[in-house]
Amino acid sequence: MSDQDRLGRYEAMLRGLERRHSLRRLSGRSGIDFASNDYIGLATSPRLKAAVAAALEAGVPVGATGSRLLRGNDPAHAALEAEAARFFGSEAALFFSGGYMANLAVIGTLPQKGDLLLMDDLIHASAHEGARAGRAEPVLFAHNDAGAAEDAIRAFRAAGGTGKVWIAAESLYSMDGDRAPLADLLALADRQDGFLLVDEAHATGVYGPDGRGLAAGFEGRENVVVLHTCGKAMGGSGALVTLPKVLADIIVNRCRPFIFATAPSPLMAVAAQAALTIMTDEPERRERLAALVAHAGRRLRETCSLAPSGSQILPVIVGDNGRAMALAGLLQHAGYDVRGVRPPTVPPGTARLRISLTLNADQPAVDGLFDLLGAALREQAA
Numbered sequence: 001m002s003d004q005d006r007l008g009r010y011e012a013m014l015r016g017l018e019r020r021h022s023l024r025r026l027s028g029r030s031g032i033d034f035a036s037n038d039y040i041g042l043a044t045s046p047r048l049k050a051a052v053a054a055a056l057e058a059g060v061p062v063g064a065t066g067s068r069l070l071r072g073n074d075p076a077h078a079a080l081e082a083e084a085a086r087f088f089g090s091e092a093a094l095f096f097s098g099g100y101m102a103n104l105a106v107i108g109t110l111p112q113k114g115d116l117l118l119m120d121d122l123i124h125a126s127a128h129e130g131a132r133a134g135r136a137e138p139v140l141f142a143h144n145d146a147g148a149a150e151d152a153i154r155a156f157r158a159a160g161g162t163g164k165v166w167i168a169a170e171s172l173y174s175m176d177g178d179r180a181p182l183a184d185l186l187a188l189a190d191r192q193d194g195f196l197l198v199d200e201a202h203a204t205g206v207y208g209p210d211g212r213g214l215a216a217g218f219e220g221r222e223n224v225v226v227l228h229t230c231g232k233a234m235g236g237s238g239a240l241v242t243l244p245k246v247l248a249d250i251i252v253n254r255c256r257p258f259i260f261a262t263a264p265s266p267l268m269a270v271a272a273q274a275a276l277t278i279m280t281d282e283p284e285r286r287e288r289l290a291a292l293v294a295h296a297g298r299r300l301r302e303t304c305s306l307a308p309s310g311s312q313i314l315p316v317i318v319g320d321n322g323r324a325m326a327l328a329g330l331l332q333h334a335g336y337d338v339r340g341v342r343p344p345t346v347p348p349g350t351a352r353l354r355i356s357l358t359l360n361a362d363q364p365a366v367d368g369l370f371d372l373l374g375a376a377l378r379e380q381a382a
């Protein structure tokens with residue numbers, strides 16, 4: 001096939017994709033940050049940068065150079081895992097190169113054939129990936145509805161299911177900013193002699209004592225596994241999974257994404273450990289964010305007549321994909337980096353602006369954003 005023919009084929013493929021999916025494009029960073037997950041501003045924290053620079057200077061390698069079970073196991077990984085277990089109060093902790101990988105690893109490995117894997121309807125794509133990789137029967141339950149989860153367990157038992165029950169939920173949902181009924185889900189797991197898997201991606205560093213998340217206090221229990229991502233409020237990248245030692249041993253010995261992947265960068269392990277220290281030492285970061293969240297909630301009500309989520313993730317659901325993207329474009333043009341989110345990231349018909357509040361924006365910026373958004377929504381409605 002000539003180069004010309006090959007090019008023609010790729011172009012046709014791309015056009016086909018474009019017709020079916022409305023292709024997404026990569027864009028850079030500009031404008032005031034209302035889009036990142038750098039909630040407490042740690043990505044550029046002088047202390048975090050200094051910790052990484054000092055480690056680099058002291059000879060910590062940039063790359064792990066191999067898998068954890070071969071030569072890739074660096075002292076920085078072990079130090080972080082020991083500190084994370086202490087910090088979160090769990091028996092053990094494991095460090096992964098990202099939250100996506102960690103969900104794939106944990107959900108794909110721990111639930112066994114014959115078990116019931118219950119997942120909240122709005123759970124992250126990476127949990128679905130874990131379910132696909134694993135051997136348990138996945139069943140979705142209505143969002144944040146512990147009663148619906150219990151009904152699903154009853155149906156599983158009535159159909160003769162005798163396996164273990166695993167309940168997977170996020171503690172704070174990434175696209176809606178609402179919280180899971182964690183206490184109810186844990187009580188349900190307890191009653192069933194089952195397990196609770198909590199993804200704290202958007203809560204770690206933001207909520208709980210020292211930023212330990214919304215499941216703080218559950219860790220250390222023998223039926224709870226918690227995922228803390230290090231790429232959001234913790235300002236680096238990677239993920240820490242806290243869990244009982246017996247489950248950590250299963251992952252280390254059985255989990256393909258753990259065994260067959262290059263270990264995370266030791267420098268990122270250093271960054272994550274430093275982030276835990278900063279989360280303890282600088283509570284004012286969480287306090288400042290909480291004040292900004294309260295202020296933004298008031299402004300959202302005043303300018304857009306919408307109820308705030310109560311967290312740092314404020315969805316403004318507009319429904320139509322084109323409208324959501326047009327509104328995001330208008331705000332970006334005015335210097336506010338707000339992103340539109342469309343299906344399939346969110347359910348059909350719920351395209352939205354996902355306004356993310358971080359310490360990279362201040363109250364005047366929030367005021368300017370909501371004044372403009374309120375005016376734009378009124379104009380669209382007129």
Ligand code: PMP
Pocket residue numbers: 097098099100101103124126170174199201202229230231238239
């Ligand atoms: N879980 C949730 C709830 C998330 O929002 C994300 C990131 N979008 C992940 C897991 C994946 O984490 P990471 O970006 O560290 O791979």
